[in-house]
Amino acid sequence: MEEKERFVTEITPKSEDFSRWYTDVVRRAELADYTTVKGCMVIRPYGYATWEKVQECLDRRIKETGHQNAYFPMFIPESLLKKEAEHVEGFAPQVAWVTQGGDEQLEERLAIRPTSEAIICSMYSKWVRSWRDLPILINQWVNIVRWEKETRPFLRTREFLWQEGHTVHATEKEAEEETLKILEVYRDFIENDLAIPLIAGLKTESEKFAGALKTYAVEALMTDGKALQAGTSHHLGQHFAKAFDIKFEDKDQKMKYAWQTSWGVTTRLVGAIIMTHGDDSGLILPPKVAPIHVIIIPIPAAGWQKKVLPLVKEVERRLKGIELRVQADLREVYSPGWKFSEWEMRGVPLRLEIGMKEVAEKRAVAVRRDTGAKMLISLVDLEKEIPLLLAEIQNSLFKKAKKFLQDNTHTVDDYDKFKEIIKTKGGFIYSFWCGDPQCEQKIKEETTATIRALPLKPDHVPGGCVKCGRPSAQRVYFAKAY
């Protein structure tokens, strides 16, 4: 953006310092604020309203696919957490413990859930007796605690909000289908509602969830060239069923261990929205999850209360009438210019300006947050034009992000070039990998890039591993990750 066009000056430009830009946006848009406990942020009303929209969009899809919401306790007895060996090993370093209640020392310490497999499986073991009890399709929206060493608002906090689905099935095939179905739910939701394009794929052994058979994930690319895991769906196999004794008598009258899945997305998605769409003026919210679709700014002049105000109210009423989220900023102590900047920082998709001129000409000035484009909208067309504009903004945000993802996905066969790209512009690198965890590890050490995903639909063109040259059946996606 040209300097003369840069109206918002309270946010560090992206190009100058991306990390600082990010935290500036979080604070200036009043999404969240820091507290005295490291890694524990307050999600402020505007940030929480955005999260609520995200929740609404996903919750609807989760329910449409046959799942029900429930609530399980946040305290998990140590003995339960320890039942699945790989699981406890993976989470042990991040668990916060309750050892005392009031003055009383607890007999057994309680983990504050870092994820709920243990507590939920302990209940499933009681509830599952017959094939008739299956499948169990449960989801919960809760808070989670993981004692992270390094924290960043929304991206990595010690306490965060998420949804976690936990399902039980009679067969491996059903569990696998569920895992992939949810992956598709996430993809559809994140691409269509959050306008964030994704790469979906399978995780390598080293990147998969502790205790899972396999982990699928959707990965997004932030505008600083780093990948962000946006959602995960795990096929747990029978690992937890065996550890927690979840057995059922099948139609063939044999006792069998159940097959399970778990899957989740977190408040990190808010961070993904910020880093995918935001610009030097602050946040840009996709209309589908924006708490406010349209902000109306009256332009005061002598006698505006009599002439301008009634029109502002009328426009507000009419747009609310077609289910749009509209707000008129009637504060008289702030100038219109001040308000423009304020609502730009907060990422409201569309602004309407209404002054004496608009009253006279029976129209409104509309300004798109994503492009800054100004246009005149005839008042008679309001109910038709505004929804079209919002849909266009939603669409355009996705297209722009999609182009960025494509432009920054590099097919690379040369290891030096691999290193060069990771060091400079970042992005996804699509290269051959032999499948050896040692090569994966070496690449990570030497380049800081990790394998983000093995493609779901391999292109089956063989080649040589970018690191060791050994034969490889398939390219995979590498990137530096959050």
Added chain:
RNA sequence: CGGGGCGUGGCGCAGUCUGGUAGCGCACCUGCUUUGGGAGCAGGGGGUCGGAGGUUCAAAUCCUCUCGCCCCGACCA
């Protein structure tokens, strides 16, 4: 957990090297004039300088210890 940076009114900072009892911008309060890209003028309120100890006639400033936060890496959503 390693490396770097920073703690001074609500926010951003200066003052620290060279000790002398705290200042600037924004924000806030009052009034008037204003309002089409963060309005102007006038007046005003607010900080024992992250914390503890020490040196000194005197400490934001020097010394010791400590706590916290931010950024970059290793581990994780």
